[in-house]
Amino acid sequence: DAKTTQPTSMDCAEGRAANLPCNHSTISGNEYVYWYRQIHSQGPQYIIHGLKNNETNEMASLIITEDRKSSTLILPHATLRDTAVYYCIVIRGGADGLTFGKGTHLIIQP
């Protein structure tokens, strides 16, 4: 599975859009980009995933660059409850367990 690089931490003001980048320059054609988050010591929570097209659901939007070497998770109106560690995971369709890196600690400021 491709390796990902994320900033260690980010701040965002409450009510603003939070944009979390992820670099996955070695991604292969059959690998998906997944985002999960973990709110302090709770079980990780699935957010969104995509292959090459941009995706949107009720939680977030995922923008994947045309060359697929990087992506951005967008939380459109961040709230204090969005403070969490966000994990970008690249995984091929036939894989099994998720490989979590260190993720980005997003802190939403009031």
Add this chain to the structure above:
Amino acid sequence: DSGVTQTPKHLITATGQRVTLRCSPRSGDLSVYWYQQSLDQGLQFLIHYYNGEERAKGNILERFSAQQFPDLHSELNLSSLELGDSALYFCASSVAPAGKHNEQFFGPGTRLTVL
């Protein structure tokens, strides 16, 4: 609430002992995954079961074993416990067959403390 349940929430035991952690997947999910989260190792995949059969192993120690029962609940058995086994243990479930999708739904975890 993900729909995945884990028991117990907390477990305190002594070195050398054996414990069993239990997981009930979401209704309809056939895949169960186990993960360990410790302070120094982060979140690590341990093992995956699909419809009662072992499908993949990650960084699971030989002292650890798991199984999935006909009703699809799963148990993770940890034996000859060491201080370093103290961690959060998460179970996750997914609806798809192994590898088709990785939208996994995680339980609240079991916090194991080995004294």
